[in-house]
Amino acid sequence: MQLWQSDIREARLLALCTAEPKRLTAEEARSWANDFNSWEIVDCAADLFVGARLDELISEFAADEREFVRRAAFAMISATAVHRKNEGDLAILAWLPLIQAHSGDSRNFVRKAVNWALRSIGKRNRGCHGPALRLAKLLAESSDKTARWIGRDAVRELSGEKLMARLK
Template identity: 65%
Template sequence: MTLGPAATTGEIVAFLGTLRNYENIAGMGRFGIVTDNALGISNPVMQKIARQVKKNPARALELWETGIREARMLALYTLDPKTLEAATARRLAGDFASWEIVDAAADLFVTARLERLIPEFAADEREFVRRTAFSMIASAAVHLKQEPDSLILGYLALVETHASDERNFVRKAVNWALRNIGKRNRTCHVPSLDLAEKLATSANKTARWIGRDAVRELASEKVLARLKD
């Protein structure tokens, strides 16, 4: 069966069911991916399917509502960042329960230029919503190359504020955001490294881990050499 732009939600879900891979499901679980509703289809395959069925925001939201891991990934791939609204992003975020869904959504939200949601998501106490904020920061630091460095550096305050959140998927995203800001360019490197060094001496165990890990990368010869170019 070959899917095309006219494929319905039901047809897509039925096709995805034919690709179920139990070995892949087990492998996903080992990487901390929530597999309760997973079919075990790899993201490269999902991206190929997305290219076949094309963008379709209304259908994407129907796919999201199925709760199937792969259908939700396909929803993120087939939403249109040009028309994605903040209200829809909030709606999706309320369902987040797996880090890989969060990170795919974060890239979409940044492409849709919804950075205004970052402080709101960071203030949210739900683990995966807060992770979304810092995944968005990590993405913005890399992809928003034409934006002023002041925009990206402004997120360091959020990094410092939430560096003590000990929840695994938050602390890793906070660390990721800090490292990506620091690797953006020489302008962003110095204040990021300064914050990393400050956190590395914190009395808080989680902040200390985030700081030390970030210092390790930001002060490495590899990063320093790249920033000199």
């Protein structure tokens, strides 16, 4: 906590890397989120929050208008899809509507995280690939420029030969 409170970037990264996930509370995570001011801090925090199993914060953070707090929601979805191998596919796929709902947020760090979350879900396994690719194709046809960018980029990656071979 002292490292985080120092307000020094490197100290905050060290705080995130050395914090014990099992001891981190949702209230502490919310407090840290109030200080988010860069993508690297957010992405490191997302891994910690996922390790702490603070999934209840995802919807809360997604609803927050602050750019880096909203990014945290989608970085957490991505980290969950990638790192929680034993998590059921239905739990992972349940985040697709949230991705769709925020696909029009054109702020750079949010749109990139929304795209990252969609791609991570689609690359997880065969069961998640189809629903994620369907959403990506839907977004690719959107009249919203940001949603269209997210969709097209995800379709390109989720349709790649290398990924398709891995998922077979």
